Amino acid sequence: MKSIYSKMLVLAFMASSLYSYAWGLTGHRIIAEIAENHLSGKAKREIRKMMGRERLAYWANWPDFIKSDTTGVWKETSVWHYVNIDPQTDFKVFEEKLKAQAGPSLYTQIKTLSSQIKDEKTSEKDRKIALIFLIHMMGDLSQPLHVGRAEDLGGNKINVTYFGDKSNLHSVWDGKLVDSQKYSYTEYAKLLDIKSDEEVKQIQTGNLEDWLYDSHKIANRIYAQTPNDSKLSYDYQYKFNDTMERQLLYGGLRLAKLLNDLF
Template structure:
């Protein structure tokens, strides 16, 4: 099993430049590292039985790496990373739209994977894969443009320049804003993870639907302030850096809450 993962990881690093990854390598690892720091003792022990000695951050990007697999074995998982929803006026409208979505998506699969992990009939292999996907997809949930709009593929069709380089809005939020801070993922996780216990509990409060709506509202703000052909540089970093860091922290804390509840 591990040899298969290793081969896919090698292939992924060779071809990773062709993909637009949610949060990029650093972002997903930051979220996983923050989550690791907030696991309960029981959750930590149970996860170790499933995952082995590697930390959550080790596996955080695997569901993106397997996009490099040319066998088609993971083709169905592509739609699991996002849920497209037109702008909604309030939570009730959002929730109705969310639950009416057809097919597998970020929302449905987080629930499916959670159920698979809890089901004692799930094989050891499938439980590990489900947990790896769950770690990653809870990170996707906190990237606002993964709760974006179908018409532009979550910002992928919105062309912008970032410090003079041609790119798209989704890519800016996937990695460029995070990477511009020049921290390692462990440094960034440590710098962000400074909330009090009461603040952590407040951030972790709510349902999966609440958390998705939280990202959806931020996505609407991003769309409103980043029209097509925008020229982005230091002013954009200044405007949205705090939001980006909030989402990394919230993603990690909410992932921890979900894992603690599962185990």
């Protein structure tokens, strides 16, 4: 991780002029807000030492904002946001293919960032940057098409129309499904975060590989039901809104679990 904290502060406020990526602005903030509501006391204290009074949602989209940085400093991080896997219906095969992949990906970097945060030798600035990336990338994990297929770039090459407007499958899942509900991120987080303690514990079971496979299975269903040139409208919202909301909730609860374990 490079120590360029001053650049980070400047870029954090460029959202109004940037394109949004995984889950869009609202989705990532929903996930971060839900996670914050489930942090342990110790995790809250440790994170506050690192982040100050800013909530997790404040930084949730920064790793997407920096994609517009022209210095090249953050170029290497673009591949951290996804992992491509051919369609798999067996967890063991999925896990084998996941671990056999070469180079950085969503899978490898969540592990790397977690290690950096735990390592006492990591500088304070780099530890904060690692935490910001981790908040975002655990959100990416729950967006199914970030565990999609290489040949269509996670749905980016699958053309669709959404209520008559030209788009692509990835973009629909990044933001259009979420934003069409017209909630603020705090409203949506409050509406979704209603599970019992036992249900929360169940959602948080498993490990990183399990959670990635969970998203991969949903991606396979999305692909099967959204062929190229699909015309998407209210019927698509009806079909997938529950799935979209599940992924936002699960993303937040599993981020909280990871952070509680780290701290």
